[in-house]
Amino acid sequence: MPAYPADRPNDPDTSALVDRIPGWGVDSDPADRPAFPQELAVGPAPGVHWEVPEDQPERWPRERSNEHAFLTPVFGTSTPPRGLSGVIRRSAYRFSEARAAHWLMLLGADRVASVEAHLVSLATGRPDNPFTETGIKSELSHHGWSSRVGRKRVDNNHAWIDPLLVGGPWVITGAVAGVAVRRAVRSLRRTG
Numbered sequence: 001m002p003a004y005p006a007d008r009p010n011d012p013d014t015s016a017l018v019d020r021i022p023g024w025g026v027d028s029d030p031a032d033r034p035a036f037p038q039e040l041a042v043g044p045a046p047g048v049h050w051e052v053p054e055d056q057p058e059r060w061p062r063e064r065s066n067e068h069a070f071l072t073p074v075f076g077t078s079t080p081p082r083g084l085s086g087v088i089r090r091s092a093y094r095f096s097e098a099r100a101a102h103w104l105m106l107l108g109a110d111r112v113a114s115v116e117a118h119l120v121s122l123a124t125g126r127p128d129n130p131f132t133e134t135g136i137k138s139e140l141s142h143h144g145w146s147s148r149v150g151r152k153r154v155d156n157n158h159a160w161i162d163p164l165l166v167g168g169p170w171v172i173t174g175a176v177a178g179v180a181v182r183r184a185v186r187s188l189r190r191t192g
Contacts, residue, residue: 021067023098063093085113118173130170 017024027033053073060080062071081089092105121128131137138144 017067021096021098023096024067063089065093065097066095067097083113083116085109085116088112130167134166134170136167 014025014028055071056074058071059077062075063081064071080086086109088105088109092102092109095102095105097103118128135144
């Protein structure tokens, strides 16, 4: 049976998945699902003109969850995996989506991708401008501090960490770059 038919059954047979994927089907009993009384019977969507949707062409190998036999008919193509972050993303899909390792690796890949983007912007000769692109300029001109104190903000307990999370990577990168330049200048003076 195709995965995405126009008239999908309410209770597909998932017995093979129970054996293959740990934890699959834990909510199959209606008593375990809090939303069960509000669930509606699934029928054909109005206006569906296909039996099975046509597959979108794959231009490069896509990440595939090990819980699904194949890709959905339509998937995102805006950011193909590349570089070290792409390698991390691909290896994250070896783990089940129910495992913390899967999601932690994807979060780590996002951080690596942002560092890769900063390095690419440095290499292009037009580096990122941390003063305007991180929102520091608007903090100074659009009542940033007053929006962070008092009753306007829900998470006042965490307001102190925002400058560290936003500005910290830039300060660390600047310090590392400064040390590298200083060492390069010293070594040039010694050899010259």
